[in-house]
Amino acid sequence: MPKPAEGTGGKKRSRVPGVMVTQYIEELPPGSTTPDFIRKPIALTIQEGKLAFFKAVVSGYPVPDVSWARNKGDISNSTKYVSRFDEKNEEYILEIPNVDSDQADTYKCFAINPFGKAVCTAALNVIEGRKFIKVGKRKEKQWNEGEIDPRFWEVLLSAPRKDYERICQEFGVTDFRWMLRKLNQKKKEREAEQSKYVEKIHSLKQIEVKTDGTAEFELDMKLKDPNSKILLFKDGEMLDYGDGTDEATKHNMQKFGETYLFSIRDVGSEDAGLYQVDVEEVNMFSTSLASEVNCFMPPVPDVELNTTLKDIKVIEGQDAVFECALSDPVPQITWCANDISVEHGEKYDIAVSEDKQVHKLAVKNCTKEDKGVYTAIAGLRSSQGTLDVEGKLKAQAEKDEAARKAQAERDEAARKLSCKLSSEDSNGLWYKDGKKTHKRDMLCGSLFLPVNKQHLYCTTQPWFIVKQLIFFPLISSDPPKIDADALSKFSEPVIVKAGENASFKLPFSGKEPIKIQWFKEDEELLEGHGVRIEKSSTHSRLLLTKCQRKDTGEIKIKIKNEFATVEATSELTVVDRPTPPQGPVQIVESSLSAIEFKWRPPKDDGGCPVTNYNLERQQLGRNTWTKIGDIPGQPTYRDTNIDRGRKYCYRIRAKNLEGFSEVLTTNDIAAAFPGSPAPPKIVSAFKDCINLAWLSPSSTGGGSIIGYNVEKRKKGSNFWSQANPKDDPIRDKKYAVKDVIEGVEYEFRVSAINTCGPGEPSGPSECAIARDPKKPPGKVKDFKITGSSYTSLSLSWTKPKEVKGEEDEAKGYFVEIRPTDQLEWSRSNTNAVIQTSFTAVGLKSMAMYWVRVIAVNEGGEGLPQSFDNYIIAMPPPVKPKFTDKKMKSFMVVKAGNTVRVSVSFEASPLPDITWLKNGVPVAKHVTITNFEKGSQLFIYTSELSDTGIYTVNVKNMVGQDTFTIEIRVTDDPKPPGPVELEQHVQGTVTLSWTPSPDEKRDNHLHYMVMKRDSVKQTWLTLVDCLFNNKFTVINILPGREYNFRVFAKNDIGLSEPSVSPVWGTTKKREKFTYSLPVSKTLDFQAAPKFIVPLKVHAAPPGYECYMSCAVTGNPTPHITWYHNNVSLNTNPNYYITNVCGVCSLLILRVGPKDMGEYKVVAESPLGHDESLDPPRLLEPNK
Secondary structure, eight states: OOOOHHHOEEEEEEETTEEEESSSEEESTTTEEEEEEEEEOOOOEETTOOEEEEEEEEEESSSSEOOOEEEOOOOOOTTTTTEEEETTEEEEEEESSSSGGGGGGEEEEEEEEETEEEEEEEEEEEEETTTOOTTTTTTOOOOOOOOHHHHHHHHHHHSSSGGGGHHHHHOOOOHHHHHHHHHHHHHHHHHHTTTEEEEEEEEEEEEETTTTOEEEEEEEEEEETTOOEEEEEETEEOOOOOOOTTOOOOEEEEEETTTTEEEEEEGGGGSSSSSEETTTTTEEEEESSSSOOOOTTOOOOHHHHHHHHOEEETTTTSOOOEEEESSSSOOOOOOEETEEEEEESSSSSEEEEETTTEEEEEEOOOOOGGGGEEEEEEEEEEEEEEEEEEHHHHHHHHHHHHHHHHHHHHHHHHHEEEEEOTTTTOOOOEEEEEEEEHHHHHEEEEEEEHHHHHOOOEEEEEGGGOOEEEEEOOOOOOBBBHHHHHHHHHHHHEEEEEEEEEEEEOOOOOOSSEEEEETTTTOOOOOOOEEEEEEEEEEEEEEEEEEOOOEEEHHHHHHHEOOOEEEEEEEEEOOOOOOOEEEEEEEEEOSOEEEEEEEOSSSSSTTOOOOOEEEEEETOOOOOOEEEEEESSSEEEOOOOOOOEEEHEEEEEETTTTTTTOOOOOOOOOOOOOOOOOEEEEEEEEEEEEEOOOOOOOOOSSSOOOOOEEEETTOOOOOOSSSTTTTTOOSSEEEEEEETTTEEEEEEEEEEEETTOOOOOOOOOOOOOOSSOOOOOOEEOOOOOOOEOSEEEEEEOOOOOBBBBTOOOOOOOEEEETTOOOOEEEEEEEEEESSSEEEOOOOOTTTTEEEEEEETTEEOOOOOOOOOOOOSSSSEEEEEEETTTTTOEEEETTTOOEEEEEEEEEEOOOEEEEEEEEEEEETTTTTEEEETEEEEEEEEEEGGGGOOEEEEEOOOOOOOOEEEEEEEOOOOOOOOOEEEOOOOOOOOEEEEEOOOGGGGTTTTTTEEEEEEEETTSSSSEEEEOOOEEEEEEEOOOOOOOOOEEEEEOSOOOBBBEEEOOOOOBOOOOOOOOOOOOOOOOOOEEEEEEEEEEEEEEEETTSSSSEEEEEEEESSSOEEEEEEEEETTOOOOTEEEEETTTTEEEEESSSSGGGEEEEEOOOOOOOTTEESOOOEEEEEETT
């Protein structure tokens, strides 16, 4: 990669839109240029699996190095990305063979040489199967025809309130009240969505184009998760942005605390659009580069500045006026003072000419603070001028200095030489070329001599003696001169056709050296492409080759030598075909009989007037164009040769002496019916007349509205009847419907009529009853309070009575409240309530309010009914009472742990709560928290000194209540001292020990004594709750050893034990000898014997039957089952088991054949046995 040259450069505008060029140094060496793109890569949309490629052609010297990159990922894999140079076409190519969906991204192309770099981007979109994968596509809400574009709400939610009217006008929204209600609802919805990711968002600043060509917008927001993704979209397409450190990045975001600043560098017309900032999937801010509306906004004005701002110098107190002229009409431009936008007001006066092309800014009553740089911004073009404000004294000094210089110039023009003499009595003589002259003057010791030749000197000779000699070399002037005839010929305009050459020649004379400069529109022309300049001492010639329309303008020559500068001007006019007529085409009339439309003249008439317009027409659905012919030079046309219901498209060309322009094609034009107006409003209603009013429809159908039809229907009916005469449409936007029946309720609708006929009717109006206006109702009765709390007040009343002719029936009620320290009433309900009760909420606790109720009906509001005294926001009085019956009156806490005591009560008004410890206020480290229905005592780390009796007192104006709890803070007890043993009586032993150190500070401390002897080897508690230090143990047996333990014990638990010495001795035992008798062998064999016989069973048919018995015998006998003396051992219909002498028989399904006698026989070598009394299987009913 080339090494950047040293120096300071900046941004340059490329010839190709969308290319960012950076120059490293301020002045380039001769012959060197920065890189630029002659042809940049274009965006691609391609099917998955195909070959994708980007091509670019670059320029620059030295030849730049070209490289490629992508936003998300790298292109180092040579199998997926191939970069090469086509020498034949001089194209740099990036190939992506067998493209897949993962390669959909934004790709960058870099061209770099030692003097700068150029960067451009192109998007690759991949179609995966039938799914179109587009880079960074934002999910847009779908909307149907006839509905409001959802982007209208996105822009409106982020716009300041002063722009609401303009935005509504752009989208055709006329119902502002509906818009405001809907906007408030959407604001709540958006705030709910935004609250998922941000804690707050504020200080939204709309997008603004700066004087350096950068567009910026910003917002302040505090993210809940700092790692949340912040996304930037333009017209629904996601943009990649940098952090502002890389000058090659087009879009950037910089964060300063909670402020997020988004910027767009080198703004061009392609940057116009709707920009949106999202956090994750939630929109936070929307703004537009051009008019901050939406995608239907007009594009950024593409205008040029015909005249730029001039530098102005004024005296303090005067007005300064900046003026600029534009190439096309623009209703409004942006004026800035020192990069700060200014508006029309007391300080600044902004004016626009009738043709919208000349804009002026007047700075009134200038002061020194107004000095600085003033900028005019029109679309993407800007011009700057400086304002210098001088003080009055300085201005006067400069004025005197200018007068002195002017006098000096006049003296020089008079060709006079002067010298000052040292004495007024001296005589001076003037000599010319050594000869005495006689023309002289003397004034106050100075000599003056008018001269016309060279080589003069002066002498002063008092009494005819030469005292001093001074030489004055006089040089005659020879400024540049232009002959009058040559000047007249040069001043004649030069008119050439486009592509021809233009030549300007001017002879002159004057003393050399002479400097010659040629200018076009005050810009100096230099030798180069299309410009040749010939210079000599007597003439100069300018040759412009292959002139184009843009070369039209003033040509000026400036001739300068050491004596003077002369100028001569001429005019170059390059004539060409005109540019196309300008849109948009405006429909003047679109009726069944004619279509009339108009357009704007061409932006450039080609240097000669447009004489005619040539028109062609095409009927929608056909492929041929029909020639209409030439029409006079007025940009309007009325077509009467049309068919009803057909749509037409027109092509328009402008014509001058050089030929025809390119075409302007209109959209499809057809005769259309007007749109539907908004539902009419009921102005007033009487028993014989109902007055209506409505607004014009938003769409006139291309023609003018000639009238309206009004229809009416009874409420609940589907039949509409016309209220006005059928052949007499209503000309005004109001009407009095007189064909009504008293007491009947009606609905109305309106339809607009143009030259094509009536359009769709509006929606129905609100219902109106044909009756005279009602009288307001009277005062409500029995106004009273039914309930109250600290934040609400429940009221009830009785409906006022009707008084015929004076007070009519009430249809609703309003409740109004007023704090006693204010004068204005506020309504608790925005809409009238029908029921005769209401609860006012949102009151301040214990605040005092005046309350009243007003009955209303169609006739208006009645007189208010109020209370005689103010009302206090509080519940009804309640004596304090503790409500928690499970509150403990005693608490033990280990030292160092937390103490928390909570009590619940009910009381009204709010009581005073006091906590005491042992009758005095609690210590500072104890935290007391009170709330409406309870209180809490809290000790974070308890100490032994916190032990005591705590009392809480709850008191208000009605009464008081008290609750007491004992809190004992203690710790694990320390063990008692050594245990001593003494025997005073035979068979007893007395234990004594030193008291535990905790005994003095814990009056609940006591002792527990345990005993273990050498025989039982278990510990036995002898005594508990012992409050002294001595205990006598009885039943001490000789020959045994005893161990004793003493514990200190309190409310927390036991201490470590104090162990006594061993008491007593072990009795020696004689050796015990035992002789075992001689054992005899036992015979365990036995004959079989049934120990559990069978039982009689009765089982229902189809059920199972289970029989069992038990038998003993050694060796194990063989078991045989019999049914009616028939062996069952081999019968598969029976399940027979023998487990450990338990013999079982299972009949799975009892049938008639199973009835009878069953027996079991046990046999062994020692004998046999069978069950006695053989059982039977009987039927259940037997």
